[in-house]
Amino acid sequence: MKILQQPYKRDVLLIVLAGIIARLIALPWAQTVHADAVSRVHIAYEWLLDPYYIKEGYWGPLHHYLNGLFMLIFPGKVTGPVVLNILCASLTAIPLYGFAINVFNSRKGALLASLLYVFSPIVWWTSLQPLSEVSYGFFLALSLYALSEGTRDKPEYRTAMFAGFFLTCAAAIRYEAWVIIAAFTLVVFLQRSWRYTLAFWSFAMLFPAAWMIGNHFEYGDFLYSVNQNDVWNMGKEGINDDVSAVERMKRVLFFPWSFGSNVSPIVAGLLAVALIRAVIKKRLSKDQLIWLIPFVVMAAVFQKKAWDGSLMLHHRFLVTWLILLLPFVPVIFMGTKWLRFRTVLMVLGLISVIPMTFLWNKVHYTKRLGEGVLGQAMEELAMGYYRELQIIPRIEGTDTEDLLRAINGAGVPGDGLMLDFFGWDRSYYVALHALPNTIVMYGAPCPTPS
Secondary structure: OHHHOOOHHHHHHHHHHHHHHHHHHHHHHOOOOOHHHHHHHHHHHHHHHOOOOOOOOOOOOHHHHHHHHHHHHOOOOOHHHHHHHHHHHHHOHHHHHHHHHHHHOOHHHHHHHHHHHHOOHHHHHHHOOOOOHHHHHHHHHHHHHHHHOOOOOOOOHHHHHHHHHHHHHHHOOOOHHHHHHHHHHHHHHHHOOHHHHHHHHHHHOHHHHHHHHHHHHHHOOOOHHHHHHHHHHHHHOOOOOOOOHHHHHHHHHHHHHHHHHHHOHHHHHHHHHHHHHHHHOOOOOHHHHHOOHHHHHHHHHHHHHHHHOOOOOOHHHHHHHHHHHHHHHHHHHOOOOOHHHHHHHHHHHHHHHHHHOOOHHHOOHHHHHOOOHHHHHHHHHHHHOOHHHOOOOOOOOOHHHHHHHHHHHHOOOOOEEEEEOOOHHHHHHHHHHOOOEEEEEOOOOOOOOO
């Protein structure tokens, strides 16, 4: 394993330590504000009180198990799950770096790819709350790295099984991994033997197979978990009830715009140009080109599902793009022409990522792009989806804390409280920290494991 050799080992250890230390410094100012994070905390806490095997349901169960385990290590509802995410976000640097070294043999590219992920705004924001994206990303990156180990002539079936196991763990957290199983299986089939492919696929399908069987017995629907997402988005949220031209444009632009916002437009532009040039000029080897398949597949799936409304526009879903595309940063450094200039631009892009998050909601796109569909769409994206780019999640103002103090001053543990919905962040922040057992009226139902 190259990653265990110097200077590679030193590089990843420094990145991991930097990610952990920076997040621990930010932790005192961070608050759990996302409704999904609060729901996940409650599910894990209830599971920890009476642990059992979760055989079916809406959300994958592994995140609940991990949150419950870290609650056991760090008493309380929030600290443990956040520590879990801080570790997952920072440790993901290791497999990303290792994959870039194995596939491209570029220390500079591996270093920048890992730093861009660990310090990406959405990875920061998500890792400071008990959300599922960064733990899913960690297992996805481990699978990616494991598949890059070994050679075509000397396949190690043990790495295939490990890669499959890591990917089934990712699939037990988020359903994006179910599609990635198919994409990775195609990659492995094109690169290795059918026996190696079968070993990988068999382990990767352990969770999806068990989960589909459990949901079929309980609900009569093998894909209950996936289908319920459409029930919520389209049936209850009415996301497709009135789709304007501006809304359509937002759906087309969101994920490419989110990628540029989370790695900087400089890096996104350089990476896009470098990949296109490398493909056209045939600078990529066959194996390097094959590794583009998972990103192309998932980008197409994201764009299609965003277009039809079955995938909501959240920056945190971009973790999949970051894991699958950032390892191609070494392509930017192929060739010697203008190499120093490209290196300087990449460093500037990396340094600018976090400072630029304070500017995205201050750009008046309608003034720059006009009042047409494009200008309005960009304006609404910048203003309406800025929250997840704020690095440190916090409740704005003091009214929510004032309400919480009033509730806790008048209530005691064991009381019941029905709270009228007054915004996703505020309502669920109160539900998390209120002493009485609190139900948010007209909010999202809390998916309960079975």
